[in-house]
Amino acid sequence: MFKFLRKHLTVPERPSRLSILNFAKPDAFPRIQTTSDSTLGGYSTAYLEPYRASADTNLVGHFHGNLNQTLPKGETKVKQSGWAMFKTKNRIQDPNAQFKPFYLFKSQANFWWDWSPFEVLHMRVMNLTPNRKFMVNIQTDTMSRTDLYQHRLFTNPLSSGSSDSNASPVWENIFINLNEFVLTNRRHRSSSISI
Incomplete structure (x- = not known):
């Protein structure tokens, strides 16, 4: 009985490598969202898109855009501008979460x-x-x-x-x-x- 329990209750060995995001797989891209200072009235842009340099290379994520340090007009609270980022989407999509x-x-x-x-x-x-x-x-x-x-x-x-x-x-x-x-x-x- 104890051998059976020990066999089935032991903690499994942790894998040496776990993947969070693998841009070689197309299903990683819908899990990402981009944002920039444009959400605060700024003028920067940000994009993350699949990119393959040639037919025999892996798919990669190409993060690109334009950074613009011009402060938004009429937004006195914004003291710095010129940033962009990408992040994984929240699991709960409700904006009020x-x-x-x-x-x-x-x-x-x-x-x-x-x-x-x-x-x-x-x-x-x-x-x-x-x-x-x-x-x-x-x-x-x-x-x-x-x-x-x-x-x-x-x-x-x-x-x-x-x-x-x-x-x-x-x-x-x-x-x-x-x-x-x-x-x-x-x-x-x-x-x-x-x-």
Whole structure:
């Protein structure tokens, strides 16, 4: 009896690699939404589209658009402009969905993934825009919609080992330990909570 229970109650081994988004699969694109400062009256644009360089290459996500730092007219609260982003859509599409301190059922939560099985975020990126700053954000499921775990995304837009400014960008594998993300609220660091 105990052998049977031990066999069927043991915790399964965690996989060494879990995929969050794989743009090589077309079903990843409907799960993404883009936004920019245009939601606040700004003039930037953002698009994330499937792209294949040639018939024998994998499908990738091409994030592009125009950044415009012109402040929106008549919006005195907006102090900075010129940003764009893409993110996964909330599981609950209701715009009035609220973040709560706890949920009676997991189905009520407004999360997309449970990050507890993850230790490292691995991204494969190509930076075509030198001198731009990029951030990776993980939205929290808390009472505050402005809570974000953030980490700077450092990329090398030029091919490795080349000092030529006309060198072509290359694909880079970037690894970020999840415990290196910093909890922020409205871009201010909150040191009391860690991921």
